[in-house]
Amino acid sequence: MNIAIASGKGGTGKTTISTNLAALFAEKQKVILSDLDVEEPNSGLFIEAELVHEENKFKMIPEWVEDKCTLCGICQDVCNFHAVIQLGTKIMIFPELCHSCYACSELCPTEALPMMQKKMGVLKHFDSGNLSFIESRLDVGEEQAVPLIAQTIEYVREKFTDNIIKIYDAPPGTSCPVIEATKDADFVILVTEPTPFGLHDLKLAVETMRELKKEFAVIVNRDGIGNDDVLEYCNTETIPVIAKIPNDRRIAELYSSGKLIYNQHIEVRKQLESIKDYILDLNQSSVK
Amino acid sequence: MKEIVIISGKGGTGKTSITASFAVLGGKNVVVADCDVDAADMHLLMQPDFAQPEDFYSGELAVIDQDKCTQCGECADVCRFSAIPVIDGQYIVDALSCEGCGYCARICPTEAITNVELMVGKWYTSTVKTGGTMVHAKLGVGADNSGKLVAKVKNEAKKISSNTNKDYIIVDGSPGIGCPVVSSISGANFVVLVTEPSVSGLHDLKRVYQLVKKFKIKAGCIINKSDINKEVSKEIEKFLEKEDIVHISSLPYDETFTEAMTEGKTIVEYEKSKLYNSIVESWKKVQLIANK
Numbered sequence: 001m002n003i004a005i006a007s008g009k010g011g012t013g014k015t016t017i018s019t020n021l022a023a024l025f026a027e028k029q030k031v032i033l034s035d036l037d038v039e040e041p042n043s044g045l046f047i048e049a050e051l052v053h054e055e056n057k058f059k060m061i062p063e064w065v066e067d068k069c070t071l072c073g074i075c076q077d078v079c080n081f082h083a084v085i086q087l088g089t090k091i092m093i094f095p096e097l098c099h100s101c102y103a104c105s106e107l108c109p110t111e112a113l114p115m116m117q118k119k120m121g122v123l124k125h126f127d128s129g130n131l132s133f134i135e136s137r138l139d140v141g142e143e144q145a146v147p148l149i150a151q152t153i154e155y156v157r158e159k160f161t162d163n164i165i166k167i168y169d170a171p172p173g174t175s176c177p178v179i180e181a182t183k184d185a186d187f188v189i190l191v192t193e194p195t196p197f198g199l200h201d202l203k204l205a206v207e208t209m210r211e212l213k214k215e216f217a218v219i220v221n222r223d224g225i226g227n228d229d230v231l232e233y234c235n236t237e238t239i240p241v242i243a244k245i246p247n248d249r250r251i252a253e254l255y256s257s258g259k260l261i262y263n264q265h266i267e268v269r270k271q272l273e274s275i276k277d278y279i280l281d282l283n284q285s286s287v288k
Numbered sequence: 289m290k291e292i293v294i295i296s297g298k299g300g301t302g303k304t305s306i307t308a309s310f311a312v313l314g315g316k317n318v319v320v321a322d323c324d325v326d327a328a329d330m331h332l333l334m335q336p337d338f339a340q341p342e343d344f345y346s347g348e349l350a351v352i353d354q355d356k357c358t359q360c361g362e363c364a365d366v367c368r369f370s371a372i373p374v375i376d377g378q379y380i381v382d383a384l385s386c387e388g389c390g391y392c393a394r395i396c397p398t399e400a401i402t403n404v405e406l407m408v409g410k411w412y413t414s415t416v417k418t419g420g421t422m423v424h425a426k427l428g429v430g431a432d433n434s435g436k437l438v439a440k441v442k443n444e445a446k447k448i449s450s451n452t453n454k455d456y457i458i459v460d461g462s463p464g465i466g467c468p469v470v471s472s473i474s475g476a477n478f479v480v481l482v483t484e485p486s487v488s489g490l491h492d493l494k495r496v497y498q499l500v501k502k503f504k505i506k507a508g509c510i511i512n513k514s515d516i517n518k519e520v521s522k523e524i525e526k527f528l529e530k531e532d533i534v535h536i537s538s539l540p541y542d543e544t545f546t547e548a549m550t551e552g553k554t555i556v557e558y559e560k561s562k563l564y565n566s567i568v569e570s571w572k573k574v575q576l577i578a579n580k
Contacts, residue, residue, distance in 0.1 A: 008327045010463040011300010015488065039464035040297055040495060042488040080348060080390045080403075101368055101389030140498040143435070143467040172299045172463055173326035176432050179384055195549055197304065197329040204327060207429045212384070225546045249516075249541070256486035256517035 001283045002166045004036075004185035008201025008208075010172035012191045013221035013245065016255055017275070018169035019046040020262040024272050025165055026130040032166040034156050035135035036181040038121060038148045043169050044135050045258045049128030057136060058117035059147045060100045064091040068112035075104035075113055084113075096143050121148045123155060132160070145177040153184060165279065174201075174208045182209070187282055188216040189242070189275070195226035199233060206239065219275065222247040242278045243271040289449050290578040293323075293476040295461035295469060295500075296483060297492030302512040303482040305545060306567070307460040308333040309554040313571045315418045317455050321445035322424035323438045323472040324462040325409065333554050336414030336422045344411050344425065346436045348388035348403040350381045356400035363392035363401060384430060409437055413444065421448055435471030438462075442472065456578070463492075465499050473500060478578040479507040480536065485514055485521035493524065497531060507533045508577055510570060514538035534577055537570040539563055 005018045018033060025031035035043040062075070062084065069091060075084045076091075083097035084104050095118055105113045120142045126133040136152040138145055149171075156166060170181035182188050188209055192202040202218070209216045218234050223244040234241050245251070246267055254261045261268050294310075296303040308330055311320045322330040350371070352363070357379060364372040364379060371385035372392065393401040411425035423445040425437050445457050461472040473479055479500050483493040493509070500507050509528050514521050521538065528535045540563075548558035555561045556568065 009299060009329070010327070011298060039466050040488075040492040042298070042491060045487045045491060078390070078394060080388060099387050099389055101387060101391050102366070103389055103391040103394065106366070107391075107394065138465065140465055140495055141502060143470055145464075145466050174429060175326045175427060176430075177466070179430050183384065195546055196332045196552065197549060200329055200332060201327045204429065211429050225543070226550045252486075252513070252516050252541075256484070256489075256520055258487035 001163070001279070001286060002168065002185045003279060004168045004170050004182040004188045005191060006170040006178060006182055006188055006205060007172055007191045008174055008205035009192065009197055012193050012198060014172070014191050015042045015046070015169055016221070016261070017189070017191055017219060018167050019043050020260050020268070021272055021275055022131055022167050023260050024262045024276055030130050030164050032156060032160055032164055033131060033133045033169070034152060034166065035169045036149050036152060037169055037171040038136045038138040038145050038152070039171060041135045041137050044133065046260055047126065047128070047131070047133045049126035049131065049133050051124060052127050053125040055123050056119050057121045057123050057148055057151050059120045060102070060115040061095045061098045061118045062093055062105045062113040063116040064093060065112045065114065068110045070110055072109065075108055078103045078107050100147065123152055145171065146180045149177060149180040165283065174204045178208065179212065182214060183212055185214065186286060187279070188214045189219055190216055191219045191221055192230055193222045193226065194220055194228070194230040196229070198226065199230045202230060203233070206237065217242045217278070219243045219245065221245045243275050245271050289454060289457065290477045291446070291457045291459065291475060292478050292480060292574060292578050293459040293461055293473050294480045294482060295473065295496060296463060296481065297465065297496030298483070298489050299463035301482045301484045301489060302545060304329050304460055305333070305549060305555060306482055306510060306512070307458060309556045309567045310571050310574065311420065311458050312418055312554045312556055313568060314420070314456055314458060316420045318420055319445045319449040319454050319457050320416065320420065320422040321441050321457060321459045322422065323441050323459050323468070325425040325427045325437045325441065326462055326468065328424055328426060330460050331424055332552060333549065334416040334422055335552070336412065336416045336424060338412050338414055340413045341410050342412070343407050344409045344437055344440060345405045346408045347406050347432050348390060349383055349386050349406050350388070350390070350392050350401050351404055352379055352381055353400045353402070354378055356398045358398050360397060362395055362397065366391050366395055408432065411437065411441055411444070413448065423448065435467035438468045438471040456575070465496055469496070469499065473503055473505060476505050478574065479505050480574060481507055481509045481533070482512055483509060483524060484512050485517040485524055487520065490520055490524055490527070494527065497533070506577065508536040508574065509533050510536050511538040513541040515540045536573050537566050539566055
C-alpha cells in the first residue's frame, strides 16, 4: 500500500507527519518511509538509522561526437526543448534543458549523439528495526526533480513487496514534481493549516488530486490558529478530515531540534494513532 | 531599478508574509512579482484587481488522430515517458506523462500524431491595494512548472518597472532549488533568504544558498521565529558569518504573524503586531544593501 503525504503549501508539516507516522508504524510492523522532496529532503534529519545502500542516480543526455557529425541539423530541429543547438560548425548541448527523450540521438543519421549518463543526485537506503528509509537528493544546480523522483519510487517498488505500508513524503506545490510523487499512490493525505494561505493551497491540491483521480483525505496541522474556513471547506466538499494536530509551541521546538514527537506528546500520539488506523482500514479493504 | 528576490529553500518559513510587508512598505515605488506560481498566495494579502488576465502557453502535448492511426505501435516504442499506453485497443496519450518532446509525432508513419501547444496557466498585471503594480500568475493544475511562467512574470514586472521608473522589483520565489527557483533568482541584484531556526530550516538554507552562490548574487538573511530554538539560531548566525551573508534581522515567534494573515493583512498593517518595527528596519536594510 502506497500512501503519499502531500500539500499545496510548503511548511505545513508533511515531514513531521511522515516521519512520526512511520516511527509509530515501526513500533508494531514493517514500514517504508521514502523522502521524495528531492530538492530539499528533510525526513532524514529526524530518522536515526544505519546506511545500508547508496547509489548515484543518473539522467541520460546526448554527447556530441564531432568526428561522426555531418552538421545536417536534424538534432537541432527535433529538439523541442532547445537543448541541442548548432552554432556554426559546432553542436552545443545544454544538459539542464534536456528531457532525455532520445529524439536527437536516435534520429541522428550518423550516430553522432550517443546518450551518456549524467549524475543528477544520490539515493540512500537506511534501515532501523522495522523501518526502512529511502531518500534521494538532487545535486544543487540540477533543475529537474521529476526523473529522480521517478527513479526513487522505482527503487522502493522493486525492493519491497506490495503488502508493506509505504509512506512517501512528497514535495510541496501542485506541479510536475508533485504529480510524479503522487500519481502511483493508492491514497494521498493532504496536510494543511487552518489559515487563508493553507486553505488557498489546499484547494489547489484538491483540484490536482481530483484531476489525478486519487482518493485522498486531509490532516489539519497547527489546529487552533487562523479560522474554521478549512474545516468548512472540507465539510462542503465532503473530504474526510482524519486528524487535527494541535498548535503547540512545544511541538515546534521539538521539531526544530530534529526530534520525533510521536512518543513525546500525548495528543499528537492520539492523532497519529487515528491516522494509522485509517490507513490500516484502507489497507484491509484494498486487500479484500 | 533593483531586483530583490525573496526565497527560503524550505516552505512555510514566512517568506510570503515578509515579502508582502516589504511590498506594502514600498508602496507605489515597487513592482511586485509573485513568482511562486505553483502555490501563489501573495494575492491574498495584496488584493490585486486581476485587471489584465492573459493566457500562457508553454510546452506541447501529443494528440493521436485515431482515424489515421494504424496501430503500428512505433510511437509507444520510442516514448521514453511511457506516455502512450494501449487502452481498449487504441493508442492513447496520457497527458500527465507526456513531456511534449514530439518524438512520436516525428516518426509516426501515417502522420497521425500532432503536437498541440498547451495553455498552462494565466498571468495578470494588477493594481494592488497600495496603488502599486503586481504581476502574478496561476499555473494550471498539474502543469509543468518549467520556470517559463516564472520568467514571464518576472520579465513583465521588469518591463513595467523600467517603463514607469520604479526603484524596486520585489520577487516572491518558490520553495526548493529546482527550475522555478533558478528562474526567479537569475538576474537579481539581491537575494533575501528567509529561514527558521529548525534543523530543516538550516539544512534547506544551506542548499539553496549553494544555488545562490552559483549565480554570484549578494545575499542577506532574515531568521524568522528566531526564539523557537536558540541553539539552531546561533548555528544559522555562524553559517551567515562564514558565508558573508548579511544578517538582516531576527524576528521572534509571534502569533500575530498568522492573525494578520487571517485578516488578509500584512504584518505592517496589523496594529497588534510587535514585529512592525523590526520589519520596517529590515526593509530599510534590504534597500541599503541592494543599492550598494
